[in-house]
Amino acid sequence: MELHDPYRAPATIPAPPALPRALPEVRAQSQADSDAAEYYSPSTLKMVLLSPTTFGLYPLYWFWRNWQAIKRETGGSQWTWARALFSPIWAYFCFSDLRSAACNRRRDLAFDPALLAVAYFLLNLSTRLPNVGWLLGLFIFVPLLPVNSLLRRYHQDERVDMERMDRFNIWHILVVVAGGLFLLLLFIAMAVTPDR
Template identity: 30%
Template sequence: MSYTTDKNLIQPIFFPVSLWKLALMSVCTVGLYQVYWFYGNWRLVKLRERRRLSAPWRSVLGVLFAYPLFRRISRAAGNPRGLACLAVLAFLLWVGLSLVAYAPLPWAVVSLASVIPLLPMQAVANSVNIRAVPGHISNSRIRGWNIVALVVGGPVALLNLLGFALHWAQA
C-alpha cells in the first residue's frame, strides 16, 4: 500500500503526525493547523491515487471534504463497517465544533475542541502508515514554524481559555 514519488522516497499513506502534536498545534494556532493537516492528507491522497484534485482547496473547504478524507482513512484500515461509523461520527463532531467558532464570544472558544474528533482519525491513519511504511518519519518533534506558532499562538489560546473561564465564573 506504500508508494514512491519521483524522488523514489517511500511516502506514508496519510499525513504522519503524533496525536499530542496535532492537539497542541491545533489549539495554539486556533485551528489553523487543522487546515495544514487536511492539506497534508489530501496532498498524499493526490500523489498516491494520481488524481487531479486540489489539496489546498480541499483543505480550506474542509467542511465539504472532511468526510471523504475520513472515509478513505477508515477504508485503508481494513475494517470498513466499524470505522465507517467512526468516520461519520468524527465528521459530524468536527463540523459541529468547527462551526461554533462563529458563535459570539466567549462561546467561540469551544471551537478549540474541534481537534478532538480528528485525534481518533489520526490514530487510525498512524496505524495504517506504520503497517504500510514501517520506517516512515513519525512527525512528533516541535521545530521551525511549530515553535513560532507555539510562542505566538500559545498565549492567545491561553487568554481565550482564561476569558471563557472568567465568563463562566461571572455567570
C-alpha cells in the same frame, strides 16, 4: 592517409562499467518503503498543542497534507488546497478515503467517518457562537484524532518513518509559545471583563 567517410557506420562505443549493486537488505527496504503509502499523521501531542494555538489552522494543514497523499495514491486531479480550505464539507470524503486505505491493511477506524465528519462540521460552526461558546471551536482537532491514530497504526505496520512527522522544529515551538500566550491573555481578559 585515410580520409574521413561521413557515410561509414560509427565505431562501436565500449560499454560503461557496471554500477555496483545494492545489498539485498537495502533493496528490500527501499521496495518496502515505496509500497507503503505515506499519509500525514503527526503525534497526538503535536496535534493537541498546535491546533488550539493556531486557532484551527493546523487541522487545515492536516487535511491538505492528507489530500495530497490521497491524490498521490489515487492519481486523482482534485485541488488539494480547496478541499483543505473547505474541509468541513470534504471531511467525510477524506475520512472515508483514509479509512479505506487502512482497511486494505486490516485496520479499521474506531468511529464511523460520517459521525466524525458531523462532529468536525459542528465544531466548525461553534466558532460562530456568541459569548464563550466559540471556545468549543478550539477543540476542532478532536474528530481528527481517531483518523490520525488509525494512520499511525497503519504507518507502524508498514514501517513508515514517523519521526520527522513527530518532531517539533523551532517554528512549531514558537507557534505554541506565542499562540499559548495569546490564548492565556484572551482567557484572562474574558475573566476580568464583566458580562454586559
